[in-house]
Amino acid sequence: MKKIVPIIVLCLILMAFGSRETTNNTGFSDTLDSQLVTIIDTTGAKQFWNRLKNHCGKTYEGKIVNAPAGDDFYGKRLVMHVLSWQEDEILIPFNVGDNRSRTWVLKYKNERIELKHDHRHEDGTSDKVTMYGGTTSNDGLPGLAVFPADEETATIIPAAATNVWWITLDETSFTYNLRRIGTDRFFSVSFDLTTEIEQPKPSWGWEDYKVTTKK
Structure with missing residues (x-):
């Protein structure tokens, strides 16, 4: 019974999202998958x-x-x-x-x-x-x-x-x-962090590094 309860809870969470625009090979929609990942990966780190x-x-x-x-x-x-x-x-x-x-x-x-x-x-x-x-x-x-x-x-x-x-x-x-x-x-x-300043020269040995600001 103890093992069944978490499964039931997870199912209820999944059902709460409702929308299932596109079904992928996991059996869940892409929207639902992304929402589930968001729930799981909310650690402080x-x-x-x-x-x-x-x-x-x-x-x-x-x-x-x-x-x-x-x-x-x-x-x-x-x-x-x-x-x-x-x-x-x-x-x-x-x-x-x-x-x-x-x-x-x-x-x-x-x-x-x-x-x-x-x-x-x-x-x-x-x-x-x-x-x-x-x-x-x-x-x-x-x-x-x-x-x-x-x-x-x-x-x-x-x-x-x-x-x-x-x-x-x-x-x-x-x-x-x-x-x-x-x-x-x-x-x-x-x-x-409230005031940005001019970008400095690259650190030694990192002159060829290409800056990426994609988040």
Whole structure:
């Protein structure tokens, strides 16, 4: 009986949509299929992803919220440019002054979001410390994604094994944060999403990248 109840509930949901313009090989209409997918794929991670995609092609300026004393980021212009290459990948070059070595690489897969840090030299070659980061461990929230350091990060940067990155996203700001658990290390930079600025030069090594703003 317990197994039958969910099936009955699902059937009632499907019946509620009513319209069945075109029947496909699943036995349901195209309209009904798309509506069902919308119901199923409403995790916090997916909502966060869709919010971020809305900013593709746009550029924003940020400011330091918190950083270690004497950090090189102080006094530099901080710029993020949101790019989209594929439906499941978003690139965000993060420029610090004239330094265009940093690109945040986010991927949506298996209903989770992965964050990696791509670091390049000015000639476009990869830095020896690159592609570290982590993947969200649960469905998340529409305005928050948390990325605990993964095994690759622990191998590349042993001291960063306890790193936790998180990004907050709302109507007015995008905030990138890093905390190293067990230490005083805390870094946070916030970008103003209410004002777009001019598009920066491409990150080093990404000069041939073609911008896609399709959502």
